[in-house]
Amino acid sequence: MTIAFLVAxxxxxxxxxxxxxxxxxxxxxxxxxQYYQKxxxxxxxxxxxxxxxxxxxxxADKLLDEALKKKSYKGKTVGERLVSAQHDLSDNxxxxxxxxxxxxxxxxxxxxxxxxxxxxxxxxxxxxxxxxGAL
Numbered sequence: 001m002t003i004a005f006l007v008a009x010x011x012x013x014x015x016x017x018x019x020x021x022x023x024x025x026x027x028x029x030x031x032x033x034q035y036y037q038k039x040x041x042x043x044x045x046x047x048x049x050x051x052x053x054x055x056x057x058x059x060a061d062k063l064l065d066e067a068l069k070k071k072s073y074k075g076k077t078v079g080e081r082l083v084s085a086q087h088d089l090s091d092n093x094x095x096x097x098x099x100x101x102x103x104x105x106x107x108x109x110x111x112x113x114x115x116x117x118x119x120x121x122x123x124x125x126x127x128x129x130x131x132x133g134a135l
Contacts, residue, residue, distance in 0.1 A: 002068050003095070004076075011036065014078055015128050026086070029065055029070055029071055029072060030133065031070055031132065031133050031134045033065075033133070033134060033135065036057070036063065036129060036134035036135055037135060038069065040060075040063065040126070040129065040135060042059075043059050043060050043063065044056065044122070045055045046059070047118065047122070050102045050113070053113055053115065053118040054105055054113055054118075054119065054122070055119045055120055056096055056122060057098070057101060057102050057105060057113070057122065057125075058102055058105060060098070060102075060121070060125035060126075061098065061099055061102040061120055061125065062076065063125070063129065063134075064078075064095070064099075064128050064132075065078045065081065065131055066089070066127075067132045067134040068081040068082070068084075068085055069081070071133075073085045078099060079099065082095060082096065082099060085132070088131055088132070089127075089128055089131050090127060090131050091124060091127045091128070094120070094124030094127055094128075095125065095128040096122075096124075096127075097120060097121065097124050098120070098122070098124035098125045098128075100123035101113075101117060101121045112124065
């Protein structure tokens with residue numbers, strides 16, 4: 001009877017460990033808001049010039065991607081991670097607008113960025129970062 005009790009205790013312990021490991025793995029990672037706030041302010045400081053606006057959009061996309069990775073959203077690209085996060089983003093369209101604008105700026109050298117496009121993109125990135133708990 002003691003061997004049966006010992007086996008039952010071991011099995012129970014393994015089940016408890018398995019359940020706890022699954023709970024810990026699914027727990028969302030908390031982001032360092034101070035770090036993201038500092039980076040966001042650095043991005044906004046660039047907006048004063050045309051080239052600065054372009055860099056601000058590109059860097060905001062990088063910052064959002066960093067937050068997506070830290071929050072463990074699945075995907076090999078920013079776009080794939082955005083698809084994984086879409087249910088957690090209150091302005092999914094705004095974030096996608098911003099990301100697509102970034103892609104156009106990087107891949108299409110003739111694209112001219114207008115001030116209102118940069119403003120809308122940064123607004124989308126900001127909301128995405130807020131939704132992820134970064135800002």
